[in-house]
Amino acid sequence: MEAIYLLIPIALVFLVVAIGIFFWAVKNGQYDDLNTEARRILFDNDKPAVKNKADISDKTANSENKTQ
Structure with a gap:
């Protein structure tokens, strides 16, 4: 009962x-x-992050090779 005097x-x-x-x-x-x-969560306009410049150059080289 004494605890209720403190808890209230x-x-x-x-x-x-x-x-x-x-x-x-x-x-x-x-x-x-x-x-x-x-x-904002539904319409996310952020571009995906790229790890390094080598990934970018590899992707552009691969896309150029496919077109030729």
């Missing part, structure tokens, strides 16, 4: 902190645009 105030402090963080996030615009990030 700790739970209330956590609740107040969580509500404070939520209102801080809303005030700073964290929830203003929910659709952009969801669409």
Whole structure:
């Protein structure tokens, strides 16, 4: 029973902190645009990374040989 006297105030402090963080996030615009990030993963415009210049030259040489 004595533990509940300690746990209830700790739970209330956590609740107040969580509500404070939520209102801080809303005030700073964290929830203003929910659709952009969801669409960004679908329409990825990044080019694939190339390991080194030798890979590029090998690929262009292979494509030139195929056309001839």
